Amino acid sequence: MPRFQARVLVNLRPSVLDPAGEATRAAAVRLGVDGVSRLRIGKAVELELEAPDEQEARRRLELLSDRLLANPVIENWSLELQQS
Amino acid sequence: MSIGVVIFPGSNCDRDVRWATEGCLDLPTRFLWHEDQDLSGLDAVVLPGGFSYGDYLRCGAIARFAPVLQALVDFAAKGGRVLGICNGFQVLTELGLLPGALTRNQNLHFICEDAALAVASSRTPWLRHQSVGSEIVLPIAHGEGRYQCSEDTLKQLQDDDAIALRYCNNPNGSIADIAGITNASGNVLGLMPHPERACDPKIGGVDGQGFLRALIA
Numbered sequence: 001m002p003r004f005q006a007r008v009l010v011n012l013r014p015s016v017l018d019p020a021g022e023a024t025r026a027a028a029v030r031l032g033v034d035g036v037s038r039l040r041i042g043k044a045v046e047l048e049l050e051a052p053d054e055q056e057a058r059r060r061l062e063l064l065s066d067r068l069l070a071n072p073v074i075e076n077w078s079l080e081l082q083q084s
Numbered sequence: 085m086s087i088g089v090v091i092f093p094g095s096n097c098d099r100d101v102r103w104a105t106e107g108c109l110d111l112p113t114r115f116l117w118h119e120d121q122d123l124s125g126l127d128a129v130v131l132p133g134g135f136s137y138g139d140y141l142r143c144g145a146i147a148r149f150a151p152v153l154q155a156l157v158d159f160a161a162k163g164g165r166v167l168g169i170c171n172g173f174q175v176l177t178e179l180g181l182l183p184g185a186l187t188r189n190q191n192l193h194f195i196c197e198d199a200a201l202a203v204a205s206s207r208t209p210w211l212r213h214q215s216v217g218s219e220i221v222l223p224i225a226h227g228e229g230r231y232q233c234s235e236d237t238l239k240q241l242q243d244d245d246a247i248a249l250r251y252c253n254n255p256n257g258s259i260a261d262i263a264g265i266t267n268a269s270g271n272v273l274g275l276m277p278h279p280e281r282a283c284d285p286k287i288g289g290v291d292g293q294g295f296l297r298a299l300i301a
Contacts, residue, residue: 016187016232017187017190017230017257018188019188019189019190019191019192019257020188020192023192068141068145069141071142071145071178071185073177073183073184073185073232073233073234074185074187074232
């Protein structure tokens, strides 16, 4: 059975305020790093899975991302997938 | 006639709820373990506050898959009363019984204080004895209580008269000052404030009693 490596990136939707990101951006200024105009914090979920083919692996990961890893009310997600 | 109080791993207000319903109000109450699926004999179910399953991933995201909640979806569809308090409200949104989501407080603080609340609707049993606009005080204690939803959802909530409670002084950045909402039919209520902590006059008022009485009224 082919093995796949995947990474799901979960980010707050642009319309949702990210106070933790704002606080981190303020800390960047205190560190002396200038010019950071936007900082948003998300999650990266790394997975390994076995599936018969890439299409099936993608189907499972899309289901997982949409129903568990991200909450579509407040978050968007994207998927990176490769066979290992 | 009985009330069920769900215990998830990480719940921490379950005994407070039972103290309020059984100890203060003399309403028969039993605990429901998160793996239970038998809700027979219950008139109402309370999802208490706490940190279900450690609140890993997102608040309420993992609790959503608890066996007891699969049974609760049917229970709610048949008109059974469901009250989600704080983490319980977060679970109800993740489960899809209520719209929207609860996100990190705007000021990033865990807020633990008494909150003045305005009754926004008296349509449902939970607030039937209150007049719209009247003010009550309930404790809040949360880090992720900022209610968020799309503009379409907000309009739907308004059209359905489903906004139950609003903060008088919005502490967390919730959209439209929302502190609690019901579903369209009114049998499901989710709110961030803790009515069970306001049921004993000796320890902080009795403004929460009406919500718990409504479980069996």
